Amino acid sequence: MKKAVxxxxxxxxxxxxxxxxxxxxEGLHVFVAGRSSKKLEKVVxxxxxxxxxxxxxxxxxxSDEDIKNLFEVAQNTGHGDVELAIYNAGNNTPGKISEMDSxxxxxxxxxxxxxxxxxxxxxxxRHKEEPLSLLFTGASASLRGRAGFGAFNSAKGALRNLAQxxxxxxxxxxxxxxxxxxxxxxxxxxxxxxxxxxVAEKGEEAMISLDGLTDAYFYLYKxxxxxxxxxxxxxxxxxxx
Ligand SMILES: NC(=O)c1ccc[n+]([C@@H]2O[C@H](COP(=O)([O-])OP(=O)(O)OC[C@H]3O[C@@H](n4cnc5c(N)ncnc54)[C@H](OP(=O)(O)O)[C@@H]3O)[C@@H](O)[C@H]2O)c1
Numbered sequence: 001m002k003k004a005v006x007x008x009x010x011x012x013x014x015x016x017x018x019x020x021x022x023x024x025x026e027g028l029h030v031f032v033a034g035r036s037s038k039k040l041e042k043v044v045x046x047x048x049x050x051x052x053x054x055x056x057x058x059x060x061x062x063s064d065e066d067i068k069n070l071f072e073v074a075q076n077t078g079h080g081d082v083e084l085a086i087y088n089a090g091n092n093t094p095g096k097i098s099e100m101d102s103x104x105x106x107x108x109x110x111x112x113x114x115x116x117x118x119x120x121x122x123x124x125x126r127h128k129e130e131p132l133s134l135l136f137t138g139a140s141a142s143l144r145g146r147a148g149f150g151a152f153n154s155a156k157g158a159l160r161n162l163a164q165x166x167x168x169x170x171x172x173x174x175x176x177x178x179x180x181x182x183x184x185x186x187x188x189x190x191x192x193x194x195x196x197x198x199v200a201e202k203g204e205e206a207m208i209s210l211d212g213l214t215d216a217y218f219y220l221y222k223x224x225x226x227x228x229x230x231x232x233x234x235x236x237x238x239x240x241x
Pocket of ligand 1: 007008009010011013014015016017033034035036039059060061062088089090091092111137138139140182183184185186187188190191
């Protein structure tokens with residue numbers, strides 16, 4: 001059975017959760033990784049209830065040790081190779097630079113960029129001959145700086161450059177690296193719970209659909225070696241950009 005490692009999984013109705021459900025439905029054994037075992041278990045339960053296969057691995061994206069353990073578990077559980085690895089961890093970190101603690105800025109970079117490096121390095125080191133798709137989740141922040149979001153913008157921008165360097169460094173070894181720019185809010189639990197008034201005002205049509213996003217990751221995963229895309233950007237028809 002082919003395997004997928006997906007890191008940065010929160011609620012079922014979030015991008016990480018939706019990616020796990022989608023790739024499990026496509027027949028991959030999904031290693032569901034994130035910080036909260038409670039959230040991971042919910043995703044695994046949903047997958048197994050659907051008759052598909054998943055394993056949860058509690059993983060802090062900023063920990064070298066945890067990431068090594070994640071890939072070790074993936075390698076040693078079941079048969080087959082990891083053919084898909086997705087780095088989806090992210091935490092929006094707003095704030096003015098002049099008012100920001102250095103620790104806050106550094107933590108934003110640790111989750112947004114450094115974890116991507118740890119994750120990619122481990123995936124590449126363990127890659128053998130089968131094709132591997134290594135995908136990263138970006139945001140509007142990946143492409144531009146914005147007042148009040150300097151920490152998040154710089155972390156996501158750095159992650160994108162890391163992904164582009166990896167795409168060039170690893171292509172000949174059969175590793176397809178892709179970066180998905182999520183340009184706008186996602187219609188998921190986080191936005192609905194945290195910003196209900198804003199959601200009521202804007203409505204579902206102004207938020208990016210989880211199914212649309214997972215379609216894009218699946219498209220990247222299925223691409224042939226002689227026609228690879230590095231980057232896809234996704235937004236709603238109402239988004240100003
Ligand atoms: N939500 C949006 O509107 C939006 C818009 C544009 C781009 N994005 C990007 O899309 C991705 C997914 O966002 P989402 O909002 O849908 O969330 P999600 O996929 O539901 O979950 C992403 C998860 O990353 C996790 N995370 C944060 N720090 C971590 C760490 N140190 N180790 C492991 N996991 C960690 C969070 O875990 P906890 O649940 O434990 O906090 C969060 O649940 C992120 O990369 C985000 O930047 C989101």
